[in-house]
Amino acid sequence: MKPADQVEIWEAILADPLDWLPSSVTIPPPSQVEEYFSYVYGDDDMEINKFAQEPEDGQCHQQYLGEFILNKNGRCAPQGPRKRRIFPSESRGKKLHSRKNNEHWTREEVKKLIRGVRRYGEGRWTKVKRHYFSSSVRKPTHLKDKWRNIRRACGVPCRSKRKEKAQKTMFRPLDSKSVKEIRRLAKKHNVK
DNA sequence: CTAGGGGTAGTT
DNA sequence: AACTACCCCTAG
Incomplete structure (x- = not known):
């Protein structure tokens, strides 16, 4: 080259x-x-x-x-699908359905999620789903859950009453620009 | 529909 | 033990 x-x-x-x-x-x-x-x-x-x-x-x-x-601890980020076992099983009377999808989020998906939140704000998960994940397996609830994970992983102070321990490491590290953007978006939401 | 509590199972 | 993705439930 x-x-x-x-x-x-x-x-x-x-x-x-x-x-x-x-x-x-x-x-x-x-x-x-x-x-x-x-x-x-x-x-x-x-x-x-x-x-x-x-x-x-x-x-x-x-x-x-x-x-x-x-990462710092020498742990390598998991690659590829998580290969979760297909089941249904039962626990304490609750039916656990087999997972339809169990793939790790890609950087592209995270990026789309960030863009979605930037455009619609936190909490407009159906809108984000429609415009950024229309043909994706990710459901609005998945976006919500992922954003929760992302916030935690980026050190955003949790707003819920119940104390959550601060996350120490990221198995799937993001670049610093994304982390900053996530913090900015989260902060913006809290102010509002 | 969403937030947030809780849980399961897979990973390092 | 810690992190991640997905699931369930309930209140609003």
Whole structure:
């Protein structure tokens, strides 16, 4: 890859870290990936898995990025579907239905959720669903639950009476720009 | 319909 | 133990 091409690609990433590279595009080797992530996450927050070997052709493809990311505790973010067992079972007289979907949220989905909240505000889950997840398996309730998880993971103070322990780590880390945006949106809602 | 409490099961 | 996704229930 020529240097000029690399500059172009990195500028695009830095402009919006949520926009991952197009899948067809190749990216520079781990040394530069590390440089990028230390810029985005800060040196203390993230650590690039240095043993990640460079592929034969000397370039890393997009899907390798996730594998490079380790959090502080050295825990790797879970990849792919969660492979939950299909059941129905019963517990204390309550019927538990089989899960229709159990996939981890992708960065793209989180990004769409952020955009939805930015446009409609927290709590307009059916609107967000219609405009951003119309063909998705995610239901309005899922969006609500996910936003709750996201708020917690981004350190937004909980507004409910019941005390919730502050979350320590994120298994699936977000970039700092998204975290800031989430906090901003949550704060805005609280003021109103 | 939503908020928020509670729960289950899968993961690291 | 902690995090995540999904589910259930109830009050408003």
